[in-house]
Structure formats: C-alpha cells, structure tokens
Amino acid sequence: MQIDLRSDTFTVATSAMRKAMAEADVGDDVWGEDPTVERLQQVVAQQLDKEAALFLPSGTMANQVALLTHCQRGEQVLGGWGSHVNRYEGGAAAALAGVQFCELGQSGFFSAQQLASALPIDDIHFAPCSLVWFESTHNKGGGRIFEPAAMSEVAAFAHQAGLRCHLDGARLYNAAVALNCPIKALASPADSLSICLSKGLGAPAGSLLAGSSDFIVRARRWRKRLGGAMRQVGHLAAAGLYALEHHVKRLAEDHENARLLAERLAEGARVEIQVSNVETNMVLFEHDRPTQLIERCAAEGVRLTPFGARAIRATTHFGVDREQCKRAARIINKVA
Numbered sequence: 001m002q003i004d005l006r007s008d009t010f011t012v013a014t015s016a017m018r019k020a021m022a023e024a025d026v027g028d029d030v031w032g033e034d035p036t037v038e039r040l041q042q043v044v045a046q047q048l049d050k051e052a053a054l055f056l057p058s059g060t061m062a063n064q065v066a067l068l069t070h071c072q073r074g075e076q077v078l079g080g081w082g083s084h085v086n087r088y089e090g091g092a093a094a095a096l097a098g099v100q101f102c103e104l105g106q107s108g109f110f111s112a113q114q115l116a117s118a119l120p121i122d123d124i125h126f127a128p129c130s131l132v133w134f135e136s137t138h139n140k141g142g143g144r145i146f147e148p149a150a151m152s153e154v155a156a157f158a159h160q161a162g163l164r165c166h167l168d169g170a171r172l173y174n175a176a177v178a179l180n181c182p183i184k185a186l187a188s189p190a191d192s193l194s195i196c197l198s199k200g201l202g203a204p205a206g207s208l209l210a211g212s213s214d215f216i217v218r219a220r221r222w223r224k225r226l227g228g229a230m231r232q233v234g235h236l237a238a239a240g241l242y243a244l245e246h247h248v249k250r251l252a253e254d255h256e257n258a259r260l261l262a263e264r265l266a267e268g269a270r271v272e273i274q275v276s277n278v279e280t281n282m283v284l285f286e287h288d289r290p291t292q293l294i295e296r297c298a299a300e301g302v303r304l305t306p307f308g309a310r311a312i313r314a315t316t317h318f319g320v321d322r323e324q325c326k327r328a329a330r331i332i333n334k335v336a
C-alpha cells in the first residue's frame with residue numbers, strides 16, 4: 001500500500017463522516033436557507049471569536065474573496081515570502097482582485113520593522129497598500145507557525161498605520177493544537193481570516209472566511225460573483241462540522257508523526273534536514289537530486305512533493321500512521 005505524504009489534502013472522508021453528510025438537514029444556501037451551513041458558520045465564527053463566517057468551496061476562493069472584499073484594484077498587499085495566495089493560486093490575486101502582492105522577508109514571517117520599511121509613501125508612483133497578509137501555519141515554510149506575539153505586534157503596527165490584516169489560516173487548527181491554545185487567540189490579531197476543512201481536518205471540501213458582520217455581508221456578494229454560492233451544500237457543511245468535532249485534537253498525532261519522520265531522516269544523515277523546524281504536520285528536507293529521489297521513493301511506495309530547487313516536502317495526516325512514517329523514513333534514507 002502507498003504511503004502518501006504528498007499532502008494532507010489526500011485525506012478521504014471516513015464512514016462516520018459520510019454518514020453525517022448523508023443525514024444532514026439541507027436547504028438552498030444561496031437563499032441562506034441551509035440549516036447545516038448556518039450552523040457551521042456559527043460554530044466557526046464562535047470558535048474564531050469573529051462576528052460572522054461564510055462557507056466557501058475552497059481555500060483559494062476564501063483567499064480571493066478576502067482580497068476582493070478588502071482591496072481596490074491597483075492596490076498592493078504586503079505579506080510574507082512564499083505566501084500561498086501569491087505563489088499557488090494561479091495568479092488569481094492579479095487576475096481577479098487586480099492587486100499586486102509584495103513579499104517581505106525570507107521565511108514567511110516578518111516583523112513590524114520589515115512592514116514599516118516596505119510601506120509605500122503617498123505618491124502617484126506607488127501602489128497604495130491597504131492590506132497586510134499573514135499565513136499560519138506557513139505552507140512554503142514547511143508548516144511553521146507565525147509566532148503569536150510577533151503576529152500581534154505586526155498587526156498592532158498595521159492597524160496604527162490604518163491597514164487591515166488578513167490571516168490565511170488554512171492550517172490554523174494545526175497551529176492551535178501545536179501551541180495548545182484556543183484558536184481564537186491566534187485569530188485575534190486579524191480583521192479577517194480563512195480556515196480550511198479539507199486539509200488535516202479531513203473533510204472533502206470547504207473553507208470558511210470569518211470577520212466582522214459587515215465584512216461577511218460584502219464577502220457574500222463576492223462569493224456569488226465568483227460562482228461560489230452553492231445550493232444544498234449542507235451535505236458538505238456536515239462533513240465540516242464532523243471534522244471540527246472529531247478531527248481537531250487528533251492533529252497532534254500528525255505532528256508527532258512528522259517529528260518522528262524528521263528525526264529518523266536526521267539519524268539517517270542522507271538528506272539535509274532541520275528537525276527543529278518541524279512544528280506541525282510538514283517535514284521539509286533537501287537533497288542534491290530531488291527529482292530522482294521522489295521518483296525512486298514513489299516506485300517503493302512513498303509519495304513525496306517537490307518543493308523547490310533542492311527541497312522536498314512530506315506531509316502527515318490521518319491516512320498515514322506511525323508505523324508507515326517509520327517505514328517511509330527507512331525508504332527515503334535507503335533511496336537517498
């Protein structure tokens with residue numbers, strides 16, 4: 001059997017989740033009449049301590065709706081190096097929202113000072129900035145967490161400068177579990193944020209965007225414009241509710257498995273790896289010949305993701321247990 005470490009998006013719905021989906025009470029959500037969607041939106045808004053939340057088909061659409069709701073065309077958005085919204089959403093920030101994204105720093109994280117020095121002055125040569133973009137955990141950065149106190153400091157500076165802050169929290173539940181803190185504490189610096197149900201939480205689809213009631217009213221219109229308003233989508237919302245109830249605490253297992261995998265790779269000393277960078281469910285390591293390594297590992301039943309010139313990513317999730325992680329480490333070490 002394959003050990004698929006390409007992404008936590010490869011998780012498939014469990015039979016209990018499928019049962020919850022089949023039994024969901026549904027209605028027309030475009031008309032705001034799907035009780036299960038309404039419940040999911042309330043639960044998430046409450047967990048994130050925001051006034052309202054909106055169910056969307058994907059994390060990409062949640063990010064794009066956030067940009068479209070916060071920004072005007074021609075503005076710039078300042079965010080961390082390697083931000084998913086800038087690198088991996090098909091150029092949508094430019095194509096749809098018409099914003100230009102400026103990456104700060106080299107780690108995915110940045111300080112108030114870095115933000116201050118990138119802020120444009122009010123001059124017709126420069127694209128005005130109205131939005132600061134955080135991502136935590138950081139995908140390109142290998143699942144690392146934007147240190148909460150550091151994010152609060154940046155957000156406080158941004159707010160003082162009259163900017164708004166959005167947090168791409170596709171894997172924010174991973175961060176909350178890893179830090180053993182309520183997710184609302186991580187959400188609080190942001191005016192708006194998105195979370196994904198279809199990654200480590202294991203639902204087949206769905207993201208939520210949360211923020212003030214006014215923001216969500218405006219976001220709802222953008223969701224409709226993008227074709228993301230769906231009908232009896234309570235079946236999917238039911239998967240999300242099930243995931244929030246049953247799959248959050250267990251993310252800790254994915255984090256332990258990622259750590260184990262990283263330790264075994266470090267012991268093997270065949271790849272370059274910094275074990276202390278493994279904070280959640282992703283393991284980044286480097287090798288001189290990543291393409292060959294990935295191909296050979298795949299032939300031996302371990303699937304990995306290329307992640308840059310030398311980098312390779314392995315992501316743990318509930319479809320891969322501890323024994324499989326040990327086996328994956330043995331195979332990667334052998335092939336490397």
Ligand SMILES: Cc1ncc(COP(=O)(O)O)c(C=O)c1O
Nearest residue numbers: 058059060061084135139168170
């Ligand atoms: C940080 C981050 N944001 C957004 C997304 C987009 O989510 P989706 O694949 O649901 O569009 C991803 C997907 O991996 C992600 O890692």
